[in-house]
Amino acid sequence: MDAKTAIEFFNKMAPEWDRMQNPVYLARIGGHFVNINIKPGAKVADIGCGSGVLYPYIQNYKPSEIVCFDISPQMLLELKKKYPAAHTVQGNFEAFDCKKEYFDCILIFNTFPHFKHQAGAVKKVFEMLVGGGQFVIFHSLTREELARAHGEGKDITRDILPSQSELKNMFLKAGFKNKNIVLQEDENGCFFSATK
Ligand SMILES: C[S@@+](CC[C@H](N)C(=O)[O-])C[C@H]1O[C@@H](n2cnc3c(N)ncnc32)[C@H](O)[C@@H]1O
Numbered sequence: 001m002d003a004k005t006a007i008e009f010f011n012k013m014a015p016e017w018d019r020m021q022n023p024v025y026l027a028r029i030g031g032h033f034v035n036i037n038i039k040p041g042a043k044v045a046d047i048g049c050g051s052g053v054l055y056p057y058i059q060n061y062k063p064s065e066i067v068c069f070d071i072s073p074q075m076l077l078e079l080k081k082k083y084p085a086a087h088t089v090q091g092n093f094e095a096f097d098c099k100k101e102y103f104d105c106i107l108i109f110n111t112f113p114h115f116k117h118q119a120g121a122v123k124k125v126f127e128m129l130v131g132g133g134q135f136v137i138f139h140s141l142t143r144e145e146l147a148r149a150h151g152e153g154k155d156i157t158r159d160i161l162p163s164q165s166e167l168k169n170m171f172l173k174a175g176f177k178n179k180n181i182v183l184q185e186d187e188n189g190c191f192f193s194a195t196k
Contacts, residue, residue, distance in 0.1 A: 001114045001159050003092040006071050014074035017051045025140040028188040032138050033057055035182070035191060042104035045069060045128065047093050048111025052079035055086065069093050094121055104133045112137045113150065113159040119170045126174040129196040137167070139190040167192050
């Protein structure tokens with residue numbers, strides 16, 4: 001999805017975003033955090049944070065910093081209504097000049113299929129992570145549920161989650177080592193992680 005379409009599409013959805021959330025999918029989020037490694041004092045980035053669905057989960061780990069990136073100003077407005085002290089950054093992540101070797105954990109939740117240049121986004125994340133830092137792409141929907149959800153809105157129909165082998169290649173090309181890559185899919189959704 002190009003940047004202009006993403007802004008228009010998600011700005012329009014932002015005021016209703018929280019009310020639109022499916023409680024079944026929301027209930028799956030906690031389970032994914034079991035495999036996410038956030039230590040107290042960690043610096044965490046939530047890319048494509050939307051209205052801040054992940055924010056309270058991340059806060060639980062007492063990080064020193066949570067940076068919430070999103071292209072949609074309206075989504076960030078909704079996030080700020082709930083978490084006025086949140087550090088938000090508005091812009092197209094794919095075109096952003098981000099701090100290198102800074103974050104301990106970078107999360108992309110329910111957002112990765114919307115990136116136009118997915119391999120480029122993975123490379124950028126690799127550069128942003130400190131050594132030992134974790135990158136997680138995850139979804140509270142299964143691949144089939146996701147395809148159905150994206151099939152319903154014509155602007156996002158072509159926003160597809162890459163296959164596991166495609167994702168693995170993106171991780172490897174970016175610089176992650178094979179032994180540090182986890183690719184997992186089950187009835188609770190998709191969890192793809194790579195540690196630098
Ligand atoms: C499906 S929503 C998910 C939001 C949130 N993670 C959640 O699960 O509620 C996708 C989010 O990614 C953002 N987004 C899409 N393309 C982006 C880009 N290129 N850079 C930054 N954010 C982007 C959208 O504005 C939207 O808030």
